Amino acid sequence: MTVDTMAAIRQTFFQECEEQLSEMELGLLAMDEGNADSETVNADFRAVHSIKGGAGAFKLTALVQFAHTFETALDYVRGGKLAPTADVMKPMLRAADVLADLVEASRDGKEIEESTYASVAADVKALTAAEGEEEVEEVIDFQPTVIDFGMPEIAAEPTTSPLHEYRIHFAPRPELYANANEAALIIREFSRLGSIEVSCDTSAVPSLDAIDPEGAYLSWQIRLSSEAAIEAVRDVFEFVDGETEINIETDGQPEVSDADIAALLAQALGGAPSFGSEETAAEEPTSEPKSEAAHEPPPVEVIAFPGQAVETQKVAAVAAQTTIRVEFDRVDRLINLVGELVINQAMLSQRVIEANFAGSSSVVIGLEELEQLTREIQESVMAIRAQPVKPLFQRMSRTVREVADATGKQVRLKTDGEATEVDKTVVERLAEPLTHMIRNAVDHGIESPEARIAAGKSPEGTVRLSAAHRSGRIVIEITDDGAGIDRPKVRASAIKKGLISPDAQLSDSDIDNLLFLPGFSTAATISNISGRGVGMDVVKRSILALGGRISISSRPGQGSTFSMSLPLTLAVLDGMAVSVAGQTLVVPLTAIVETLKPKKGEIHALGSEGRVMSIRNTFIPLIDVGTQMGFRDTPADPEHSVAILIETGGGARNALLVDSIQDQRQVVIKSLEANYGTVAGIAAATILGDGRVALILDVDALVTGSFEDQRGETLRYGTEG
Amino acid sequence: MMHNAETSANSANLEFVAFRVGAQEFCIDIMGVREIRGWTQATPLPHAPPYVRGVINLRGAVLPIVDLAMRFGLGLTEPTPRSVIIVVQVHQQVIGLLVDAVSDILTVVEAAMQPTPDIASDLAKTFVKGVYAVDGRMISIVSLDCVLPISAKAAA
Numbered sequence: 001m002t003v004d005t006m007a008a009i010r011q012t013f014f015q016e017c018e019e020q021l022s023e024m025e026l027g028l029l030a031m032d033e034g035n036a037d038s039e040t041v042n043a044d045f046r047a048v049h050s051i052k053g054g055a056g057a058f059k060l061t062a063l064v065q066f067a068h069t070f071e072t073a074l075d076y077v078r079g080g081k082l083a084p085t086a087d088v089m090k091p092m093l094r095a096a097d098v099l100a101d102l103v104e105a106s107r108d109g110k111e112i113e114e115s116t117y118a119s120v121a122a123d124v125k126a127l128t129a130a131e132g133e134e135e136v137e138e139v140i141d142f143q144p145t146v147i148d149f150g151m152p153e154i155a156a157e158p159t160t161s162p163l164h165e166y167r168i169h170f171a172p173r174p175e176l177y178a179n180a181n182e183a184a185l186i187i188r189e190f191s192r193l194g195s196i197e198v199s200c201d202t203s204a205v206p207s208l209d210a211i212d213p214e215g216a217y218l219s220w221q222i223r224l225s226s227e228a229a230i231e232a233v234r235d236v237f238e239f240v241d242g243e244t245e246i247n248i249e250t251d252g253q254p255e256v257s258d259a260d261i262a263a264l265l266a267q268a269l270g271g272a273p274s275f276g277s278e279e280t281a282a283e284e285p286t287s288e289p290k291s292e293a294a295h296e297p298p299p300v301e302v303i304a305f306p307g308q309a310v311e312t313q314k315v316a317a318v319a320a321q322t323t324i325r326v327e328f329d330r331v332d333r334l335i336n337l338v339g340e341l342v343i344n345q346a347m348l349s350q351r352v353i354e355a356n357f358a359g360s361s362s363v364v365i366g367l368e369e370l371e372q373l374t375r376e377i378q379e380s381v382m383a384i385r386a387q388p389v390k391p392l393f394q395r396m397s398r399t400v401r402e403v404a405d406a407t408g409k410q411v412r413l414k415t416d417g418e419a420t421e422v423d424k425t426v427v428e429r430l431a432e433p434l435t436h437m438i439r440n441a442v443d444h445g446i447e448s449p450e451a452r453i454a455a456g457k458s459p460e461g462t463v464r465l466s467a468a469h470r471s472g473r474i475v476i477e478i479t480d481d482g483a484g485i486d487r488p489k490v491r492a493s494a495i496k497k498g499l500i501s502p503d504a505q506l507s508d509s510d511i512d513n514l515l516f517l518p519g520f521s522t523a524a525t526i527s528n529i530s531g532r533g534v535g536m537d538v539v540k541r542s543i544l545a546l547g548g549r550i551s552i553s554s555r556p557g558q559g560s561t562f563s564m565s566l567p568l569t570l571a572v573l574d575g576m577a578v579s580v581a582g583q584t585l586v587v588p589l590t591a592i593v594e595t596l597k598p599k600k601g602e603i604h605a606l607g608s609e610g611r612v613m614s615i616r617n618t619f620i621p622l623i624d625v626g627t628q629m630g631f632r633d634t635p636a637d638p639e640h641s642v643a644i645l646i647e648t649g650g651g652a653r654n655a656l657l658v659d660s661i662q663d664q665r666q667v668v669i670k671s672l673e674a675n676y677g678t679v680a681g682i683a684a685a686t687i688l689g690d691g692r693v694a695l696i697l698d699v700d701a702l703v704t705g706s707f708e709d710q711r712g713e714t715l716r717y718g719t720e721g
Numbered sequence: 722m723m724h725n726a727e728t729s730a731n732s733a734n735l736e737f738v739a740f741r742v743g744a745q746e747f748c749i750d751i752m753g754v755r756e757i758r759g760w761t762q763a764t765p766l767p768h769a770p771p772y773v774r775g776v777i778n779l780r781g782a783v784l785p786i787v788d789l790a791m792r793f794g795l796g797l798t799e800p801t802p803r804s805v806i807i808v809v810q811v812h813q814q815v816i817g818l819l820v821d822a823v824s825d826i827l828t829v830v831e832a833a834m835q836p837t838p839d840i841a842s843d844l845a846k847t848f849v850k851g852v853y854a855v856d857g858r859m860i861s862i863v864s865l866d867c868v869l870p871i872s873a874k875a876a877a
Contacts, residue, residue: 336781339781340780340781343781583764583765628767629767629768630767630768631765631767670781670782670783671783672766672776672783674782674783674814675782675783675784675785675814675815675816676766676773676776676783676785676814676816676869677869679766679767679768679769680767680768681767681768682766682767685764685776685783687778687781687783691778692762692764692777692778693763693764693775693776693777693778693783694764695764695766695767
């Protein structure tokens with residue numbers, strides 16, 4: 001096998017690992033909440049098992065070992081020997097984190113010090129060790145003797161249905177071991193179904209000089225008496241399908257096994273899934289002589305395994321049709337091209353109008369259809385890149401666990417609206433601010449268990465993370481049921497740090513917004529969780545950079561809510577095109593509250609250059625976009641201009657003075673940074689219908705800049721609203 | 722050309738695009754040139770240095786335009802219909818250079834390149850990495866590394 005194909009397989013393995021890890025975490029969380037049905041536990045076990053198997057194939061020893069420990073514990077839960085209580089699930093969830101770390105480290109070719117996760121491994125091991133059963137590690141030591149696997153609770157149960165006798169021939173091929181499976185696990189699985197007698201056939205073992213260390217020479221004969229149906233017996237081999245030779249022979253209650261066999265045959269032949277009666281089943285034209293079943297000697301039925309293989313293949317084929325893996329680069333390229341198409345279509349429309357074709361209705365209709373089609377293509381293409389926020393939210397549950405552990409708090413994360421979809425680029429850039437806010441919610445929001453009990457709350461705090469689509473944007477809320485914002489403390493701290501003047505008149509929401517000021521930290525002791533010098537100001541800036549807004553609401557003693565509203569995509573933006581000094585600028589529609597025509601007497605001078613506008617008896621700072629951008633030196637005459645009332649992410653209101661409003665349109669966002677650099681007051685560029693570049697205003701930077709110019713920073717927050 | 726470059730560094734032929742800025746002639750390595758196109762009205766950028774004339778749309782990409790005359794301290798170019806934008810790649814960025822006219826494509830033997838005469842001119846020190854004589858004309862070889870200053874990025 002060439003290096004390239006190996007690398008490709010390796011890549012696929014890690015991709016699948018990621019999917020399995022996230023599925024597994026979901027399952028574990030469900031178990032943690034007490035919603036553990038057997039399918040969930042099985043799915044988790046399968047996930048860990050396949051990671052272990054794949055890791056074995058790539059010789060990732062540390063990963064295999066840890067996965068094995070974890071798998072054993074899950075196996076205990078699966079077998080009902082370990083109840084998924086909170087005490088059990090806590091180490092399990094941490095083990096899932098470690099497993100994810102190990103997978104990531106293996107993918108990047110790094111090593112993780114075993115000491116960093118040894119305690120987790122020990123905790124998980126302790127879960128199984130507590131049961132007092134020694135794990136059968138060495139399969140090679142098997143002697144052809146009867147082994148009592150000691151399952152009294154199952155064996156001693158009063159049998160209500162008749163016992164079946166199975167004779168199972170189990171001869172693993174080398175692939176089974178290569179995939180990090182173990183014969184002992186399979187055999188132990190049978191012990192769960194009933195009482196077993198195992199004998200090992202060592203006759204195939206060659207002499208020492210001929211032995212292949214990676215070969216498989218042992219086979220086992222297993223006599224199983226169980227009330228389980230043959231499907232259950234067959235299911236034991238589910239994970240080693242194709243890696244071993246298996247023959248299952250049954251004898252015993254003829255009429256029962258007859259029905260079983262008929263059902264199986266019907267399945268194997270791909271016929272009707274169920275049958276009407278025993279007679280019809282018996283009359284089915286099969287190669288097996290059914291009629292003899294009722295007489296002695298007891299019939300020996302060989303179960304057709306290829307039939308099962310066909311079934312699983314069918315399932316795989318169906319799954320393959322529903323999704324395909326596509327590299328993000330290809331999708332990104334498609335999105336760029338569609339962006340060009342949108343611009344080109346707008347240019348074409350404009351040229352047609354310029355060329356006076358507008359009178360010809362067929363051309364106009366054709367253009368309208370083209371426009372509609374373009375928009376539909378754009379929406380469909382954007383939908384390809386849309387991803388649910390679920391993986392992002394799952395990562396947060398880990399953050400909550402880690403921070404809660406580190407701070408000695410009891411916190412539960414509840415998520416809502418995980419299926420809400422948003423563009424991949426938004427999801428990616430949301431991870432960091434969200435992690436930070438979750439950390440804050442646990443570290444600063446939720447109180448210690450003692451304080452919670454003293455306040456009459458449950459010792460376990462709740463952080464709720466929710467996502468929802470609201471009017472073309474995604475709204476993400478983080479709510480904690482902690483103590484809420486301590487406003488006197490925030491205010492005192494802000495005064496101490498010189499962020500506000502001591503006599504500033506601040507409303508509650510003004511004080512809450514102080515948290516977003518750079519370098520603000522209220523934690524009495526700076527913990528290594530929240531106090532990393534990354535404050536809420538950074539969170540706010542990242543959200544604003546995404547074209548989003550963030551707001552706080554808090555009620556003392558009841559908790560706080562951080563609410564973020566974000567665009568669904570970073571590729572297009574709804575904006576208002578305005579004219580300023582002969583230039584076209586685009587104002588993001590999300591920032592606009594209303595547009596006004598200033599009247600004489602509504603504009604008041606303040607200081608040497610500052611002007612405010614009176615809107616319904618409130619004085620709003622007026623920003624002359626033309627002079628601010630350096631497009632002209634003399635301020636515009638307000639009476640011949642239009643004022644656009646805008647609201648920034650922090651809730652500050654300002655009025656932008658522009659010459660006129662052109663229209664409202666959807667624009668494709670183009671980077672200025674790629675070939676030039678960032679420009680103060682400009683968020684990005686776009687291309688207009690006439691092919692010219694127009695700049696998109698960065699409303700927040702514009703407002704902040706004007707504040708600093710006109711009033712100095714200290715008063716900034718005192719004068720908002 | 723590649724073949725020659727391999728044989729000997731001294732006799733290697735380099736190709737340059739020669740252009741006129743004001744009364745002076747300059748040239749740049751043809752390998753850095755993406756395309757040459759006519760002048761179109763640029764959208765001015767706020768707070769940009771005076772030699773950045775603004776940005777234009779180059780098939781969907783936003784392309785900043787540098788007025789080379791202004792950049793070299795030779796005064797603002799009055800764009801005419803004959804003005805030309807040379808689209809060049811400088812490191813990771815693609816920019817347009819506004820020049821008065823493209824005059825020639827020169828094939829130059831590297832050995833014929835002369836070092837920049839030692840004069841007390843910022844232009845010479847910053848942007849000219851050598852000169853070349855052809856038919857009695859002096860053509861300065863322009864280094865593009867400093868055409869867009871880092872300060873443009875730090876303007877925010």
